[in-house]
Amino acid sequence: MGDVKLAYIVQKPQYKGETSRLAITHAIAYQTVEILLEDGQTVTPTLCFVGEGVLGLQKGQKAMDLYGVTSTESHVKNSLLVDLDVLVCKEDLAKYGISEDAMPDAEEMGADKKIQVVPFSEIQKAMEESKHVLFF
Amino acid sequence: MGTLTIGCFPGLVGNMAYDFALKLAEAAVNKGHKVNIWFSGNATGSVKAHQKHLKDYSTGEKYLKALIEKGVEICTCEACTVARGIQKPEGIEGVQWNAMHWYLAKIYGSDRVLQIGGE
DSSP states (O other): OOEEEEEEEEOSOBTTBSHHHHHHHHHHGGGTGGGGSOTTOEEEEEEEEOGGGGTTOOSOOOHHHHHSSOOHHHHHHHHHHTTOEEEEEHHHHHHTTOOGGGSOOOGGGTOSOOOEEEOHHHHHHHHHTOSEEEEO | OOEEEEEEOSOSSSSSHHHHHHHHHHHHHHTTOEEEEEEOGGGGGGGBSSOOOOTTSOOOHHHHHHHHHTTOEEEEEHHHHHHTTOOGGGBOTTOEEEOHHHHHHHHHTOSEEEEEOOO
8 A cells, every 4th residue: 555644734732732742743653653564554644733733833942941841842843853744834824923934943953854834725735635634 | 344543532531522432433343344443642541440430420441341342442552641640550451552653553554534632
């Protein structure tokens, strides 16, 4: 069957609940899924943040300093480091007055990928190209 | 017949989404489909054995055991579960413990996936 594409649609703000964070960690888990699959079988998630899901992604987070928990920023950076496509809805960022420059990147960690701020039409395209769409 | 994988994230008590997930699993397996259930987040609290079924609260144990008997594969996220103070020996017999890649691997072979988000 080869590769199975998944779209993870994050609609809830980070830190308000656990689900929005679990979306990121479940996406990163694609790195180790091969131990349970046959040769040549892969799963490729695309992380998409829409609506209130764009809240809490900004760089400069101090969750570890203040609460002793890993920040969403670090999870997003790890996502980029493991070559996940991370799409953030451009219209929703604008709606909440969040600058595209506020999005973190993992360049200093050596990541090749960057967060892609894209129109919703691009996120819709990612959903259409996926076998399964998972809403978090 | 197809394969259905359900990602169940809501807590056992406090809403009916968890109950719905189990009812749906039961309906699907009764029709002859293969069903997998992945627990993550607050749903992992439901794998603790010896739940007392008070009528004002939802219960997971007896339904989980019945589903396992019918061949449903049920797995809990180990990290989410131990973070809630539940250790494997305290868990319901037959529930698997694994990491998130278990869910992704089941998704790989599924015809349909239903992701039921948590709180």
